Amino acid sequence: MNRTARFANVAYALAAAVLFGASTPMAKRLLPTVEPMLLAGLLYLGSGLGLAVGRLLSHRRVGSPGEARLRRTDVPCLAGAIVCGGVVGPVLLLLGLAHTTAATASLLLTLEGVFTALLAWFVFKEGFDRRIAVGMTFIAAGAVALSWLGRPDAGAPWGALAIAGACLAWAADNNLTRNVSAADPVQIAMLKGLCAGGFNTVLALAFGARLPSAGTLAVIGLIGLLGYGVSLVLFVLALRHLGTARTGAYFALAPFVGTLISVVFLREPMTAGFVVAGLLMAVGVWLHLTEHHEHEHGHEVPEHEHLHTHDEHHRHTHSADDPPGDPHSHPHRHGGMTHSHSYFPDLHHRHEHGDRDRERN
Numbered sequence: 458m459n460r461t462a463r464f465a466n467v468a469y470a471l472a473a474a475v476l477f478g479a480s481t482p483m484a485k486r487l488l489p490t491v492e493p494m495l496l497a498g499l500l501y502l503g504s505g506l507g508l509a510v511g512r513l514l515s516h517r518r519v520g521s522p523g524e525a526r527l528r529r530t531d532v533p534c535l536a537g538a539i540v541c542g543g544v545v546g547p548v549l550l551l552l553g554l555a556h557t558t559a560a561t562a563s564l565l566l567t568l569e570g571v572f573t574a575l576l577a578w579f580v581f582k583e584g585f586d587r588r589i590a591v592g593m594t595f596i597a598a599g600a601v602a603l604s605w606l607g608r609p610d611a612g613a614p615w616g617a618l619a620i621a622g623a624c625l626a627w628a629a630d631n632n633l634t635r636n637v638s639a640a641d642p643v644q645i646a647m648l649k650g651l652c653a654g655g656f657n658t659v660l661a662l663a664f665g666a667r668l669p670s671a672g673t674l675a676v677i678g679l680i681g682l683l684g685y686g687v688s689l690v691l692f693v694l695a696l697r698h699l700g701t702a703r704t705g706a707y708f709a710l711a712p713f714v715g716t717l718i719s720v721v722f723l724r725e726p727m728t729a730g731f732v733v734a735g736l737l738m739a740v741g742v743w744l745h746l747t748e749h750h751e752h753e754h755g756h757e758v759p760e761h762e763h764l765h766t767h768d769e770h771h772r773h774t775h776s777a778d779d780p781p782g783d784p785h786s787h788p789h790r791h792g793g794m795t796h797s798h799s800y801f802p803d804l805h806h807r808h809e810h811g812d813r814d815r816e817r818n
Contacts (some may be wrong), residue, residue: 467746470695470707473688478714481562482723485551485554485679493555496667496677497547497659503678504686505650512643527640527648534636535645542630543653547685549623556616558725563598563618564712564734571597573629581632583701589743593702595741599734628705634693637702642693646686654681660790706745709738755786 469731487496527535554562574593577583637645668674694706713735719725 465693466698467707469691470699470704472473472712473691473695474708474710475714476683476688476691477708478566478711479718480680480688481550481554481566481679481711481715482719482758483684483721484551485558485562486723487673487680488551488555490673490678492661492666493551494548494657494664495661495668497551498654498659498661499674499677500654500685501547501650502654502658503650503681504684505647505652505654506656506688506689507682508643508647508650508686508718508796512647515519515643525640527637530638532641534633535648538633538637539611539649539652540625541633542713546623546626546630547653548657549619549626553619553623554617557620558719561617562620562715564716564731564738565617566715567596567709567712567738568621569599569624569627569631570709571600572625573631574702576628576632577635577701577705581628581635581701585702589706592706592741592744595737595744599737599741602730602734603735629703631696632701635696636699638693642690642697643700645693646689650681650686650691652733683715702747706742709742712738718728723801 484496484500491499504637550562550566553565557565571593574585574589578585617648634645662668669677692704695707700708716731720727720731
């Protein structure tokens with residue numbers, strides 16, 4: 458991956474973090490007037506409907522590169538991602554927001570990156586090295602500092618526990634989404650928004666929740682489209698090229714954005730705990746941003762479909778039915794090779810690492 462491509466993919470992850478981070482304090486402002494489960498449903502429904510309209514309009518353009526469509530084999534992972542990230546996660550977050558400040562919730566959301574990395578490394582066997590592990594340790598230490606030094610809530614920490622549960626649900630979502638990230642990211646985010654949003658909205662209305670005014674619905678829809686829909690599209694694009702743990706680490710910027718908005722615009726207090734936690738988390742993110750991972754590795758001979766250009770990993774022949782132009786998407790088969798270069802655990806580098814590989818980084 459060259460420097461330009463790396464910058465673009467990191468930019469996708471950071472932009473996703475900014476959009477999602479900004480949505481947290483905005484959702485907090487809506488909770489006094491909208492029941493948490495209903496708000497979770499409407500946010501995702503707004504993202505799904507908005508992306509559906511955008512996708513319909515984009516398909517009318519001539520010459521735009523086509524992404525790979527979801528396959529039947531992608532359904533189990535996508536369904537699991539929708540349940541974890543679209544149903545369970547948002548409900549737990551908004552229940553937590555109802556019992557804590559937006560600034561505290563924003564920084565606690567950094568746990569999503571930690572949980573994402575742990576699942577990626579030890580359950581889904583994504584490669585990692587010492588620098589990445591140390592960076593995640595700093596991020597976790599920041600969350601601990603927030604809990605001990607900066608938690609302004611009294612009594613049992615049910616709000617914090619609910620937000621931690623949301624982070625775990627989203628971590629499972631991130632790892633499951635990685636398995637379908639070769640497909641169209643807009644289609645993935647749209648289906649998640651429509652399915653999860655529709656389920657939570659119907660369930661909330663069945664339990665007696667009332668829809669807010671038309672003006673409030675429009676605001677919720679816009680927050681959902683940007684903070685959940687567009688953010689998820691950008692996240693999937695980064696996930697495709699950077700891997701789960703690294704993308705989750707870049708996404709850890711989201712709590713800082715949420716905290717800044719909470720303090721500046723919602724006038725919530727900036728305590729010593731926030732400062733210490735912020736510094737520790739910033740060090741962890743910096744360690745990830747400055748990572749260099751390179752060693753000799755071999756490629757298997759996979760057959761898959763995704764949007765690609767003819768770089769060193771895509772030197773294959775085309776049939777008469779394959780689309781012209783570059784980039785394009787079609788089923789293709791890779792030839793085996795062994796080489797050494799700087800890379801991330803993207804679609805073509807999802808191999809396990811030995812101790813020697815970690816030591817070389």
